[in-house]
Amino acid sequence: MIELLSQPWPWYVGGPLIGLMVPALLLLDNRTFGISSSFQHICAAVVPGKSTYFAYDWKQTGKWNLALALGTLLGGVIAGTLLADPEPIAISEATRADLAGLGLTDFNGLAPVEVFSWANLGSPIGLITMVGGGFLVGFGARYAGGCTSGHAIFGLSDFQLPSLIAVVGFFAGGLVATHFLLPLIF
Amino acid sequence: MNPPATDATVAPTVETGAPADLDRELSWFAHLAMGTVFGVILTKTQVISWFRIQEMFRFQSFHMYGVIGSAIAVGALSLYIIRRIRARTIKGGDIEIPPKDFGRGFRVAVGGTLFGLGWGLTGACPGPIFALVGNGLTVMLVVLASALTGTWVYGHLRDTLPH
Numbered sequence: 001m002i003e004l005l006s007q008p009w010p011w012y013v014g015g016p017l018i019g020l021m022v023p024a025l026l027l028l029d030n031r032t033f034g035i036s037s038s039f040q041h042i043c044a045a046v047v048p049g050k051s052t053y054f055a056y057d058w059k060q061t062g063k064w065n066l067a068l069a070l071g072t073l074l075g076g077v078i079a080g081t082l083l084a085d086p087e088p089i090a091i092s093e094a095t096r097a098d099l100a101g102l103g104l105t106d107f108n109g110l111a112p113v114e115v116f117s118w119a120n121l122g123s124p125i126g127l128i129t130m131v132g133g134g135f136l137v138g139f140g141a142r143y144a145g146g147c148t149s150g151h152a153i154f155g156l157s158d159f160q161l162p163s164l165i166a167v168v169g170f171f172a173g174g175l176v177a178t179h180f181l182l183p184l185i186f
Numbered sequence: 187m188n189p190p191a192t193d194a195t196v197a198p199t200v201e202t203g204a205p206a207d208l209d210r211e212l213s214w215f216a217h218l219a220m221g222t223v224f225g226v227i228l229t230k231t232q233v234i235s236w237f238r239i240q241e242m243f244r245f246q247s248f249h250m251y252g253v254i255g256s257a258i259a260v261g262a263l264s265l266y267i268i269r270r271i272r273a274r275t276i277k278g279g280d281i282e283i284p285p286k287d288f289g290r291g292f293r294v295a296v297g298g299t300l301f302g303l304g305w306g307l308t309g310a311c312p313g314p315i316f317a318l319v320g321n322g323l324t325v326m327l328v329v330l331a332s333a334l335t336g337t338w339v340y341g342h343l344r345d346t347l348p349h
Contacts, residue, residue, distance in 0.1 A: 005230070011252030014231025018253065019260025021224055023268060026281050028216055029208040033261075035312040039337040053341035063210075067217035068224070069316050075225015076234075076320020083230060089237045094246040099237075110321060111236035111309060118325050130325065133307030134315075134332025135339075140301025141312060142340045143347065144294050145287050147301065148311040151294075152254060155286050157261025162288040166298035171243075173302020178243035181307065 006083045008090070021149075022157050031064055034150030036141035038062070038069035102186040125185050133177075144169065207279050225317045234317045236309025243306055289349030296348075304336075 025031040040054070041062030048054035088107045096107065104112050120126030141147040144166045146155060152170065155163020208216065228234050233253055242250035265283060267273070273281055288294065305311050308329050310318055315333060318326040340347075 008232055009227070009230040011231065011249050012256060014227050014233070015253040015256030016260040017227045018224070018231075019257035019264065021220070022261040023264035024220060025217075026268060026283070027273065027275055028220070029213055029277070030275050030279055030281050031217075032284060035316070036337075039312065039334055040341070042334055043338045043341060047338065049338065049342060051338075051341040051344065053344050054338075064213050064217045067214050068221040069312075071218040071221020071223075072225040072228065072313055072316040073221075073320040074218070075222040075227070076229055076317035077225075077322075078222065078320075079226045079229030079317075080321035083226065085230075089232055089235045091237045091241050092246045095237065095241040095244055098244060098246075099240060107237065110232075110234060110318060110323060116236065116323065116325055121325070121328060129307045130328050131332045133304045134329035135336040136300050136304030137308060137311065137315070137329070138304075138333030138336030138338075139340045140297050140299070140304055140336070141333075142337045143297025144301055145297070147313075148254075148305070149313055151286065151298070153257050153261055156258045158265055158283055159262070160286050162286040162291075162294045165291060166286075166294040166301075169295050169298020169300075170302040170305060173299040173304070174239075174243045174306035175302075177303045177306025178240065181303070 002082065006085050008085060008087075018153060019157070022154055025068075029064065032150070033154040034065070034146055035069055035072065036138075036147035036150060038065045039138050040142060041066050102182065104186075128181075128185050136173075140173070207275075207277050224313065225320055228313055228317045229321060234310060234314035234321070239305065239309040287349075293347075293349040304333075 022033045025033050041058045043049075044054040044056060044058040044062065089110070091107070099107075099112075104114055106113055114120075115125055115129055117126070121130065137147075144151065146163065146166060148170065151163040151166040156167060231253055232238050233250060238247075238250055241247040268281060269283070275281060286294075301311075308315075310326065310329060312333065315326055315330050319330065
C-alpha cells in the first residue's frame with residue numbers, strides 16, 4: 001500500500017481529489033476552499049500594523065483556515081518522508097531541454113537547487129525568484145482576492161466571472177515570468 | 187493620482203467569515219486533517235514542483251492541465267449536487283456559496299497578473315509553499331516570509347489601490 005502511494009500520482013487521481021476539497025469544506029462547516037487568506041490571518045495575528053485589512057478577530061474568522069494551511073505543511077512532511085519518492089520529477093524532454101538551455105544541470109528534487117537554496121539567497125537569481133516572486137504571490141493573491149485554490153479551483157467550479165478573469169491573469173503573469181523574466185535572470 | 191476609496195471600490199475586508207457552527211476544537215482538528223490530506227495530494231501529484239510549473243507554462247505536458255481541469259470538473263459537479271439536493275453541513279447548518287468580489291474588475295485582472303508573475307518565478311502558489319516547507323525545502327520559508335510581506339504591504343496600500 002505504502003509502495004503504491006509512494007509512486008507519483010497521475011493527474012486523474014490527484015486532480016479529482018483536489019476538487020473534492022470544495023464540497024468537503026462546505027459540508028464540514030460551510031467553508032469556502034482557499035489558502036491565501038491564511039496570509040491575511042497570519043498578518044492579522046502577528047503584525048496587523050495600522051491597516052483596517054488586518055483589524056478583525058483572526059481567531060474567530062481565520063482559525064479554520066490557519067489549521068488548513070498548517071495541515072498542508074504537515075501533509076508535505078508525511079508525503080516527503082513516509083511516501084517519499086527518490087526519483088527526479090519525470091518532466092517532458094522538451095522542458096528538460098529548455099531548462100538545460102537556461103543553464104540548469106541538476107533536475108533532482110522538487111525545485112532546482114541551483115536556484116532555490118539558502119546559498120543563493122544573496123544572488124540576483126535567488127533574490128528575484130524567492131524574495132521577489134514570493135512578494136508578488138502574497139501581494140497579488142490578496143489583491144485578486146484569491147489564489148489558485150480560491151479562484152482557479154473554487155471560483156471556476158462555481159463558474160464565477162471574477163475568478164475567470166483572475167485565472168487569465170494568473171496565466172498571463174506566469175507566461176511573462178517563464179518566457180521573458182527567467183531568460184533575463186538566468 | 188489614485189481615485190479616492192469609496193464603498194464601490196473597496197472590497198470586503200475579510201472574505202472568509204462564513205457563519206459556522208462546528209465545535210471549536212473539532213473544527214481545528216478537522217481542518218488540520220483536511221489540510222494534511224491536501225498537502226499529501228499536492229506533493230504526490232507533484233504540482234508543488236517548480237519543474238512541473240515550468241512544464242505547464244511552456245505547454246509541454248498535459249499533467250498540470252489535467253490536475254486543474256479535473257479538479258474544477260469535480261468541484262463543479264459537487265456544487266451542482268449540493269445546490270440540487272439543498273445539502274446541509276454535517277451539523278445541519280446552511281451551506282452558502284459566496285460570490286467572489288469583482289470590484290470594478292481591476293483587482294482580479296491586475297492582482298491576478300501580479301500573482302501569476304510570482305507563480306512563474308517561484309513555481310509555487312500558496313498551498314504548495316506550505317507543502318514545500320513540509321517537504322523539507324526550508325528555503326521556502328523565505329518565499330513564505332516574502333509572501334506574508336507582500337500581503338502586509340497590500341493591506342496597507344489597499345485604500346489607495348483601484349479595485
